[in-house]
Amino acid sequence: MKTKLLIMTALLIGLAGFSQKSEIKAAEKAMKSGDAAAAKASLESASGLIAGADERTQAQYYFLKGHAYADLARKGDMSAFGESVDAYKKVISLEESTGKAKYTAEASAQMSAVANDLVNAAVEDNKAKKYTDAADKLYMAYQLSPRDTIYLYYAASSAVNSGDYQMALDYYKELKDVGYDGSQMEYRATNVETGEVEVMQKTQRDLMVKSGTYSNPVDEKTESKRAEIVRNIALIYTQLGNNEEALDAYKEARADNPDDVNLVLNEANLYYQLGDKDKFKALMAEAARMAPDNPDLHYNIGVINMEQGDIEGARAAYRKAIEINPGYVNAQLNLSTTYVNEGNGLIDDMNALGTSRADLEQYDAYKSQKDELFKEGAKVLEDALKTNPDNEAVLSQLKNIYGALGDNENFMRIKKLLGE
Template sequence: MKIKHIVLASSILVSVSASAQKDELKSLKRIYAKEVIKGNDLAEYKNLVAKAEPLATEEGDKIYVAFYKSMTPLLEINAVAMDPATAAQAQATIARALSPKSIADFAAGLNATLDYEKKTGKKVYTDDILETIGSYKPQIVEVATGYGKAGKSKEAADVLYSLYQLDKKDADMLFYAASYAVNGQDYEKALQFYTELKALNYSGEGTFYYAVNNTSKQEESFGANKSLRDISVNTTKTHSKPRDEKNPSKKSEINKNIALILIQQGKSNEAILAVQEARKSSPEDDSLLFAEMDIYLKLKDFDSYTRLVNEALAKNPNNADLVFNLGVITGNAGKLDEAEKYYLKAIEINPSYFNAYLNFAELKLRADEKWVTELNKLGTSEKDNKRYEVIKKLREDNFKLILPYLEKAVDLEPTNDPAKRTLLSVYNALEMTDKYKALKAKL
């Protein structure tokens, strides 16, 4: 009897908990349905969410508790907008309510509810959710843009990705999220976003719609959603000065960025495949050719590297930028003689190529460190004294060789301090006192 009594009591407790949970859900639904949130509504709403969350056991109850919780930020915005007493803290409340985490939770809660109602065939909030997404989408885009302008690229990427999760028909948001992730050096997320865009066969090609936000006075993009732009301009009157713009395909940019991120991550084999695919879609993009060359250099695959060098030069034998970049790549790989030829060739093609003069001088100066190290190790023996004179002569000849290139660089860009300081060190080494003093006075 005692055991049965305990079981019965337990079942009564479960029944009471379930009943309490249903009451809280009804109360949440009642507050949520209000046009205006005022008085103690918000505090009661939050309290009900906190109470219902641990009690929810059935799938539907869990979904709707999560939905009400995810909608809390919008109710907070509604409450401060309608209460003059809280006007001073409105901006802080809105900023907190539309933080990257809040927007991510908002997207997760709404999507889970949409999926559940689609599965059950019972539309309780589906229409309301779709209307909410349409209403708040421009504001969320504005939040992301604000983060971007403030230099918070990672936050902007997170917000736009959440927005894409809310409206997967608008893959433009995913593309912009990827771009912001790159700007924020969050390469893992950028690669994830670009890979997803590629799987979607996204091109970004088409007509895009813009209008000026009447509040911020900033032009905003509505992506390819002409109807939303037109509603904002003609119906809600939140925007004005509509503008249309045709954009080319972004497929080549996506392929290129995937390849460059893989290179940056050191995933050479994956990067080779990606960059080769990118080159097929953008055969005229020389930066991809250089990227592939750089991979082969890192892998010490000099045969493939040489093949691409010849391909590059065959395409553009008189392209000074291409030749200069070859100098940079080979110089970084320690192929100094080859790099020197490329820099000189770039100067021959374009006698006003400042960077080629400067890089050539830097290349020749690399030998000086080795000579100085050897000089510091020499003693005072006759043999060491003779070696000292040899090295001294080598250094002097090298400085004399470099001198006209540095002087030309400073002549081309007289305000470039690094070039002037390098030239100063050469004047000093060659004991060219008058020229040293004259240049020093200009720093």
């Protein structure tokens, strides 16, 4: 009886092995005919028994599974990417343990192809504003091809766009840990016909220069992204409310990038949020000393002061930016806005007054003060038109100010300039 039982067991094992191989052959045949769905069905039938199969059969099974799911992913089943990647990794792991690499080379090549597919799919996701999906795909592509660290960099950017700051933080920290630099050589030359500087591949650039259609070849290394990464880590910590971690990140970032003014500004803003105004002012003064002739710095100081209610500080910073760059439209618009906003604030005070003689007198005083502020805002924009006469943002804001003042002559003049 025991002998019969052993025979029956052996028979069942043999039949199971036969079934596995039969389903794997069916999957292989389906893949050759381009029917990934049928291959998937056959592989699913064999999945329950594959763990007990020999390593060679397992490697074949997972290799076919990788192919089938990769094909399904390319045909629109985005969830199949992960299954494909896991299957190819299993193939390589199995063959490493046995020392027989029948499928490893092709599995590795297919993983590179899947990585490219993931990146292309992520590009489409970003265009469709499906940022979380894009981040997931880009991170998967990075896992498939760790040497292409740029995939991780773009995964972090997509995570920020999705609003998933914890995911973005994890990715940026991983970039920092692997020492991602992100700088690369750019090969530029000047188009002789247009006078524009263009970036191209080195071989192409050299040929164009040799032909005489381009001149002034320049080889230049782009800026490292390490400062940006550490800065983003600090900003995300701030966004998540982890202020101590953010301050530590700023200290580390500034130690590595002592000349980065934006780091100083961001750190200053965090100290302001924490209520340490003395530290805030000290850092802002440091930033101004670092780049006294940088109009963007003074503009940014103006923005921060404006956001934090320091109107006079904002005006001084905007005027300094305009002094350095007389055509700085954004500084001119914001400077004008400080006057308009202050004037609008008086309207609430005017509306809160009663009808007594004293209230009516106060109303007239407020109105006169408001009009003077609006006129000051208009004067700033009239000056802006001297360097940017066709700027629509300047013209639109100026038209609105004259409309609020009831200055019909100037209102119609600006309308005409706008082509209305």
